[in-house]
Amino acid sequence: QVQLVESGGGLVQAGGSLRLSCAASGRTFNGYCMGWFRQAPGKEREFVAAISWSGGSTYYADSVKGRFTISRDNAKNTVDLQMNSLKPEDAAVYYCAAALGLPRPFRSAYEYWGQGTQVTVSS
Numbered sequence: 001q002v003q004l005v006e007s008g009g010g011l012v013q014a015g016g017s018l019r020l021s022c023a024a025s026g027r028t029f030n031g032y033c034m035g036w037f038r039q040a041p042g043k044e045r046e047f048v049a050a051i052s053w054s055g056g057s058t059y060y061a062d063s064v065k066g067r068f069t070i071s072r073d074n075a076k077n078t079v080d081l082q083m084n085s086l087k088p089e090d091a092a093v094y095y096c097a098a099a100l101g102l103p104r105p106f107r108s109a110y111e112y113w114g115q116g117t118q119v120t121v122s123s
Contacts, residue, residue: 002026002112004096009117012086016121020081022096022114029053033103034072034079035110038092038119045095049081050103059103064090083119091121 008020022034035050049070050059058070064083072079079096094117097110 002098004098004112004114006094006096006114006117009094009119011120011122014086014088014121014123016086017082017084018086018119020083020094020096020117020119022079022081024077024079024096024098024112029074029077029098032098032100034070035097035099035103035105036070036079036081037095037097037107037110038090039095039116040089040092043092045107047105047107048094050099050105051079052103057103059105061105086119086121088121088123091119093118 003025005023012018031053033052036048037045038048039045051070051072067085069082096114098112099110
């Protein structure tokens, strides 16, 4: 059974930092890109960042470019999202996801999803 489990969410002040982590299990993820998405109340789930299997290619939403960094450790089957200079508009439930092939920002491309972790940013 495939599982993606996110951790690291919490409450942080605007301007602060958080590091999210996603642990994958249940199958081999060779060739899979990993992505992070987020969903705020009343809004659609939106793409945040993605990383290729090798880690050599990354892709970011314009809203987080320069502030967030995605990374992965294939030996540990984990993918992290370092979030700096957080803004109130970054508050959302953050989801980890896996898709076969190249990193891309389309939710429909992702086959496996985690349950999400809450990020709250106070102003």
